[in-house]
Amino acid sequence: MAVVAGGASGEVRELTPLQARMLDQLRKAPEPVVFDPALAEEIRATVSEAIEAFGERLGDEQLWVSKHRLSTILGCEAHAMAPGEFAWSPATATGQVSHRAIQLLVNWRGEPAPADLVDEAIARLADDDRSLGQWIAALSPGDEADLRGNALERVTRFVEGFPPLDKRAHPMTEARVQWPLDGPVVFAGKVDLVMGRPNGAESTKLIIDLKTGRHSPRHRDDLRFYALVETLRTGVPPRKLASYYLDVGEADVEDVTEAVLRTAVRRTLDAVDTLVELTTGEREPAVRPGPTCNWCTLLPTCDVGQAHLAGDLDD
Numbered sequence: 001m002a003v004v005a006g007g008a009s010g011e012v013r014e015l016t017p018l019q020a021r022m023l024d025q026l027r028k029a030p031e032p033v034v035f036d037p038a039l040a041e042e043i044r045a046t047v048s049e050a051i052e053a054f055g056e057r058l059g060d061e062q063l064w065v066s067k068h069r070l071s072t073i074l075g076c077e078a079h080a081m082a083p084g085e086f087a088w089s090p091a092t093a094t095g096q097v098s099h100r101a102i103q104l105l106v107n108w109r110g111e112p113a114p115a116d117l118v119d120e121a122i123a124r125l126a127d128d129d130r131s132l133g134q135w136i137a138a139l140s141p142g143d144e145a146d147l148r149g150n151a152l153e154r155v156t157r158f159v160e161g162f163p164p165l166d167k168r169a170h171p172m173t174e175a176r177v178q179w180p181l182d183g184p185v186v187f188a189g190k191v192d193l194v195m196g197r198p199n200g201a202e203s204t205k206l207i208i209d210l211k212t213g214r215h216s217p218r219h220r221d222d223l224r225f226y227a228l229v230e231t232l233r234t235g236v237p238p239r240k241l242a243s244y245y246l247d248v249g250e251a252d253v254e255d256v257t258e259a260v261l262r263t264a265v266r267r268t269l270d271a272v273d274t275l276v277e278l279t280t281g282e283r284e285p286a287v288r289p290g291p292t293c294n295w296c297t298l299l300p301t302c303d304v305g306q307a308h309l310a311g312d313l314d315d
Helices: 017-026 035-059 069-071 077-081 090-107 114-126 133-138 141-159 217-234 258-279 302-309
Strands: 003-007 012-014 063-065 172-179 183-197 206-211 239-246 249-257
Touching: 012 090, 017 141, 017 239, 035 183, 035 217, 035 258, 063 069, 063 258, 069 206, 069 217, 069 258, 077 258, 090 114, 090 133, 090 141, 090 172, 090 183, 114 133, 114 141, 133 217, 172 217, 183 217, 206 217, 217 239, 217 249, 217 258
Parallel strands: 063 183, 206 239
Antiparallel strands: 003 012, 172 183, 183 206, 239 249
């Protein structure tokens, strides 16, 4: 029997084997997932109390905490605190263009070709006054072709491997999340794809990050941070988290549990505590060699990083 699903335009279509496998991984369980409301209340109270204590140490400082900032501070602290100069390139801009194209796909009427989505995404981003728009507007023909080709590959792989998005599931791309509204510490981020229609206290939301390249344990930690922010914000945890790897059309999926949320709380508060220590000058940042040594701006003067890349450090 053919596997079918509602598409973005509402019609029923046959799924490819790749799409059918992905749908099986992401679909809701037969029984509703409902957490004890006391869990969300306890988590909010714990995090609020910690933020109040952080605020006393920060004084007039305010920390905006993202998944990237959490992961970097839990790696090499010296690298995380070093001032860096960011520059756009076809490689660094590909993700932004791809995500904007997929955002257009979700809300586009009909069946747009991936190339049309990418061209429209580039055109819209070029009209933006921010740094990415200015960079795109000044692209040479060669760099523009490079950017377009990279983004087209990602969007095509998404269309080929991901099940058609059913509008009844309320799909949102580049969904901004934040908690609290203001304060000494604010958790914030942008989720690649969120699906799920609110239904009382039932956990219905599926949070998805789109990835290229290899699997990393850090990807689960990133999604758990989003699950924590969603729980703090709405009082209802999401039901499932997934890192979708475009290159292979597979997902690393994790059900949200009480243990997952508590782990996210501990990791997040530990990382923020470290950020507060380093921001206020309570101690100097530690040097921890790792993959970031390859592009760290401190490498020319970092003996530990140089030794790590040379293979001179003991395991």
